[in-house]
Amino acid sequence: MMDGFGLTAREQLTCGLHVHVSVGSDEEGVAVLDRIRIWLPVLAALSANSPFWNGADTGYASYRTQAWGRWPTAGPVELFGSAARYHSLIAGYVASGVLLDEGMVYFDARLSRKYPTLEVRVSDVCLYAEDAVLIAGLVRALVETAAREWRQGIPPRPVPAALLRLALWRASRSGINGDLLHPVDNRPQPAPDIIEALLNHVRAALADSGDLHRVRSGLAAIMRRGTGEGRQRATLARTGKLSAVVTDAIRSSRRSQPLGGNPAGAGILSTG
Numbered sequence: 001m002m003d004g005f006g007l008t009a010r011e012q013l014t015c016g017l018h019v020h021v022s023v024g025s026d027e028e029g030v031a032v033l034d035r036i037r038i039w040l041p042v043l044a045a046l047s048a049n050s051p052f053w054n055g056a057d058t059g060y061a062s063y064r065t066q067a068w069g070r071w072p073t074a075g076p077v078e079l080f081g082s083a084a085r086y087h088s089l090i091a092g093y094v095a096s097g098v099l100l101d102e103g104m105v106y107f108d109a110r111l112s113r114k115y116p117t118l119e120v121r122v123s124d125v126c127l128y129a130e131d132a133v134l135i136a137g138l139v140r141a142l143v144e145t146a147a148r149e150w151r152q153g154i155p156p157r158p159v160p161a162a163l164l165r166l167a168l169w170r171a172s173r174s175g176i177n178g179d180l181l182h183p184v185d186n187r188p189q190p191a192p193d194i195i196e197a198l199l200n201h202v203r204a205a206l207a208d209s210g211d212l213h214r215v216r217s218g219l220a221a222i223m224r225r226g227t228g229e230g231r232q233r234a235t236l237a238r239t240g241k242l243s244a245v246v247t248d249a250i251r252s253s254r255r256s257q258p259l260g261g262n263p264a265g266a267g268i269l270s271t272g
Contacts, residue, residue: 004100019119047062049064131218140205232249
């Protein structure tokens with residue numbers, strides 16, 4: 001990879017939160033991919049935790065998104081329409097010789113090569129363990145909501161990948177601290193309004209799984225205290241030392257508790 005991709009490979013000092021959700025078939029999985037793609041930038045905003053790169057504040061809430069986006073297959077994709085088209089596209093990518101193998105298909109969400117799951121890969125590693133649980137709950141609800149729409153014959157929204165890339169950039173830039181692009185009409189709205197729209201979109205699936213109160217409480221906590229990027233910046237402003245940011249991140253992760261209240265172990269700081 002170093003030989004083939006040069007500086008892009010050498011500078012990939014990034015970590016991501018990958019969430020796997022079981023699907024019944026590749027056809028169902030691709031139908032879900034086509035329907036959740038418009039909501040993925042909201043997950044990036046809710047998990048934003050990488051403001052620093054090479055010792056400097058980037059001005060981004062999630063610079064991991066920017067660094068990761070340099071890979072040739074990273075980011076949003078167009079509608080697939082069927083499992084056959086999905087697999088044909090992957091085969092074409094590999095046949096191009098640009099990728100070393102199928103493992104380098106770095107879409108924001110993809111079918112897993114190893115498991116009967118759909119894998120959502122758009123999020124930062126969260127500073128707080130309870131935020132990671134929240135993201136997992138939202139992803140599961142998004143997948144279930146999309147699968148129900150597919151079974152009901154509700155088509156996916158044909159939003160161009162270029163617009164989704166704008167939405168992802170916006171989420172990367174400001175996280176939950178500014179406007180996000182609405183997944184339906186791509187107009188800027190305050191982040192709390194977009195997050196409420198996501199909650200409303202998956203409310204039925206959350207209720208059916210027993211996760212509604214847990215996810216709603218988790219979202220309220222994020223809006224109250226912010227994501228990890230805010231704490232990292234506050235720690236640097238207070239101490240003037242990036243080493244103190246790392247130390248505080250370890251302590252914060254060890255003190256974190258999942259939404260159910262059980263103690264959690266140390267987490268990983270998602271910075272370059």
